Amino acid sequence: MDPTFSLAVVVDDDPDISLAARLALRDMFERIEALPSPAELLPFLKRESPDAILLDLNFERAATDGREGLDTLARIMKVDPDAAVVIITAHGAVSVAVEAIKRGASDFVAKPWSNERLAATVRSAAALRQSKIDARVERSRASELAHGAETPLLGEAAAMQRVRSLIERAAPTDANVVILGENGTGKEIVAREVHRLSRRSAEPMVSIDLGATSETLFESELFGHVKGAFTGAAGERIGRLKAADHSSLFLDEVGNLPLHLQPKLLTALEQRQVVPVGSNRPVPIDVRVIAATNMSQDQLADETRFRQDLLFRLNTIEIHLPPLRERREDIPLLLDHYLGIYARKYDRPLRQIPPATLETLMHHDWPGNVRALRHAAERAVIMADGDHYGLEDFPLPGRAGAPAVAIPQTTLNLDQLEKQMIERALRMHHFNISLAASELGLSRGALYRRMEKHGL
Numbered sequence: 001m002d003p004t005f006s007l008a009v010v011v012d013d014d015p016d017i018s019l020a021a022r023l024a025l026r027d028m029f030e031r032i033e034a035l036p037s038p039a040e041l042l043p044f045l046k047r048e049s050p051d052a053i054l055l056d057l058n059f060e061r062a063a064t065d066g067r068e069g070l071d072t073l074a075r076i077m078k079v080d081p082d083a084a085v086v087i088i089t090a091h092g093a094v095s096v097a098v099e100a101i102k103r104g105a106s107d108f109v110a111k112p113w114s115n116e117r118l119a120a121t122v123r124s125a126a127a128l129r130q131s132k133i134d135a136r137v138e139r140s141r142a143s144e145l146a147h148g149a150e151t152p153l154l155g156e157a158a159a160m161q162r163v164r165s166l167i168e169r170a171a172p173t174d175a176n177v178v179i180l181g182e183n184g185t186g187k188e189i190v191a192r193e194v195h196r197l198s199r200r201s202a203e204p205m206v207s208i209d210l211g212a213t214s215e216t217l218f219e220s221e222l223f224g225h226v227k228g229a230f231t232g233a234a235g236e237r238i239g240r241l242k243a244a245d246h247s248s249l250f251l252d253e254v255g256n257l258p259l260h261l262q263p264k265l266l267t268a269l270e271q272r273q274v275v276p277v278g279s280n281r282p283v284p285i286d287v288r289v290i291a292a293t294n295m296s297q298d299q300l301a302d303e304t305r306f307r308q309d310l311l312f313r314l315n316t317i318e319i320h321l322p323p324l325r326e327r328r329e330d331i332p333l334l335l336d337h338y339l340g341i342y343a344r345k346y347d348r349p350l351r352q353i354p355p356a357t358l359e360t361l362m363h364h365d366w367p368g369n370v371r372a373l374r375h376a377a378e379r380a381v382i383m384a385d386g387d388h389y390g391l392e393d394f395p396l397p398g399r400a401g402a403p404a405v406a407i408p409q410t411t412l413n414l415d416q417l418e419k420q421m422i423e424r425a426l427r428m429h430h431f432n433i434s435l436a437a438s439e440l441g442l443s444r445g446a447l448y449r450r451m452e453k454h455g456l
């Protein structure tokens with residue numbers, strides 16, 4: 001039979017026990033290492049990542065309380081939260097083994113064991129570890145597809161360069177970060193970037209969108225609940241704060257956190273522990289919080305909406321993302337990026353944006369910021385059928401601030417509008433009639449006639 005797993009390690013000071021375990025498990029693992037004391041295990045875990053660890057609880061002569069083993073277990077779980085640790089106990093020491101399971105061990109076997117039972121216990125612990133790792137890889141791949149690799153934080157405007165430099169300086173520290181910005185300005189990309197460049201990046205970032213969470217579920221989503229904590233709480237649930245242990249927690253739309261839960265979040269962060277709903281046992285957490293909100297600084301400073309003590313805990317570092325209308329110079333590169341992405345996605349040709357169209361797009365106020373620009377680019381790729389993009393391919397609701405179609409407030413005077421368009425096209429092309437005519441979709445003759453009509 002081929003071994004199912006690659007490596008097991010047995011930590012026991014009794015060589016007979018180690019040998020017995022090796023014999024019982026030799027078909028299941030390619031390699032089985034024996035270590036006589038827990039002191040050797042941690043350096044070993046720096047080099048190797050065993051599929052299963054068999055751990056004796058008592059090493060000191062005559063020790064029976066298992067303290068040394070439990071300490072070792074805590075250290076193992078810190079190095080590798082997915083570790084599959086099977087506890088070896090003396091007959092009758094079940095209560096210590098149960099304590100070990102509460103602290104993260106997968107299971108236990110009592111000495112003397114039956115080989116079948118030992119093999120079955122170790123096999124299911126190693127399989128569970130494998131599936132946890134698979135799920136983690138799957139999750140991070142899915143989130144990378146949705147947000148990651150294809151979405152870098154673009155922007156060369158001075159404000160964006162400042163944002164990038166702030167991210168680089170803040171990320172490696174463990175300081176909490178608040179990201180402020182209107183909807184669609186890239187707050188989530190910034191949060192991912194902070195996490196990616198942090199010391200916690202080996203673990204996937206955990207997110208919770210407090211704008212999309214129903215009020216009744218806030219508490220259990222954040223802090224978790226025990227079985228039967230409230231009607232409908234059938235099973236136990238790990239809250240996001242605990243799920244983000246050793247990682248970062250992205251609290252999106254943190255301004256929506258109800259006032260009555262704000263002290264509970266503050267206490268959890270200050271004391272580094274959460275108390276699940278329906279429980280009175282605090283669970284330790286080690287979490288870095290990255291929060292985002294579209295509230296303005298003034299709104300955040302309003303004590304009736306947001307507790308200032310919580311704000312001070314969250315905003316050690318504040319990153320402000322400017323709205324797109326304050327960094328219009330980035331519009332061409334963002335359009336280029338997203339038009340390219342969607343042209344590839346929909347298998348369409350790469351088209352140019354004529355200068356006049358680009359100028360209109362740059363003057364648009366983009367109230368939905370980069371998200372709206374991205375949608376507009378996607379639609380344009382689907383709609384365009386000429387050899388370049390036209391303004392009609394971009395849906396720009398309101399077109400506020402777009403001078404190309406700056407409609408006089410009181411009259412919708414077509415003549416006046418025509419005159420303005422012609423003037424703009426002429427100026428843009430330095431009075432080159434052929435270029436201006438083609439920009440406007442007119443023949444040279446038709447343009448001359450209209451110039452005459454408007455006295456240009």
Ligand SMILES: Nc1ncnc2c1ncn2[C@@H]1O[C@H](COP(=O)(O)OP(=O)(O)OP(=O)(O)O)[C@@H](O)[C@H]1O
Pocket residue numbers: 151152153154155181182183184185186187188189190252292294370371372374
């Ligand atoms: N600087 C940027 N460079 C590239 N893409 C961006 C940038 N900013 C935003 N986007 C894109 O715009 C969309 C919205 O970004 P994101 O979700 O990060 O914004 P947000 O500020 O978190 O929005 P909301 O407040 O609505 O949740 C995403 O598709 C993202 O890829």
